[in-house]
Amino acid sequence: MLTLTSPVKTWAHRLPAWGKLLVLCAYTVLLFALQTPLAMAVAALLPVTLLASCGGSFAITSLRMLRPLWPFVAVVVLWHLWLGDSAGGAVVILRMLAAVLAANFVTMTTQLSQMIALIEGLARPLAPILPPRALALAIALVIRFIPVMLTRTEAIAQAWRARSPRKPGWRILLPTTLAALDDADRVAEALRARGGAG
């Protein structure tokens, strides 16, 4: 399965994941403290400069990841034009775009394995109730089973099409869920047979 990490190697890939995450947290807190459009625009220059330093195709990919935000931008623009408060609208939109760009920059420049190692490190204090090995195994199982379940859902939909002229809609939901339950039982047995998850 594809991750959101950029295949274009940049200088930021070499920085430690925890460092990038700390800077991201501080930056996001700062964004929410700023109140004027000018200050927000200056702050928004940071992720834009970072993107620009990583080359054209990297920047285009990361701008494309902003697409789900356009409905929100449109609503805020219309709303604030109607209110006649363009400064307030500019602050909201710049803050949203800057925060998401910066967060996506961290995601795009950090390998999945580094992120998972970071999560396991963060979860270590929880070890008595959440064994680190169980967490690692659970993450691996999800990553492995998403493509398996996608393939099977497609097979269930094909079987539906072979029997009916109508489109398979919500009716394939039940077999998909049942199959997940059955898989969970079988994988549990397989794990136990190989010495258990603990």
Add this chain to the structure above:
Amino acid sequence: MEKNLTHIALFAALIAVLGLVPKIELLSGVPITAQSMGVMLCGTVLGARRGALAVLLFLVLVAVGLPLLAGGRGGLGVFASPSVGFLIGFPVAAFVAGFIVERWTAPVGIAAFTGAVLGGIVVLYAFGIPGMAFMLDKSLAEATALSTPFFPGDLIKAGLTALVTRAIAQMRPGALLSRG
């Protein structure tokens, strides 16, 4: 131990799959997917604790950079977007839905529908709307107005969740961990 772990992991995968498979576009590009139904199902089928853990595991995988949210979204950016409140509400929604199915001895279908409505709609919106109001600097009433296009779809999803949960109770009574 193994059984809990695999059920949590496979239902986390199920939420992802339901977000990727069927898609209906409601007015102006607001995608309606089965993803929030996956959250409801986690609660009503696995029960409160396991359901919430499955949703948390799903969110961890989204945060580390897998594009598992509906529309191929993922990464840390979604936690800085206006819909962050809904993401935070997901595990709580599954917990409430599961809690109701576990504790209320009504017929499974009725308990599951009530759980899905209270958890997957009431509780979820109670997190999502303030989140959106905060991120977009709007009042709660304005944020509520922005969220209403999703409401009819969510009601349908609660109904489907109840149907699926009841069917599982009939076909695999032992697999319905929330009533186990």
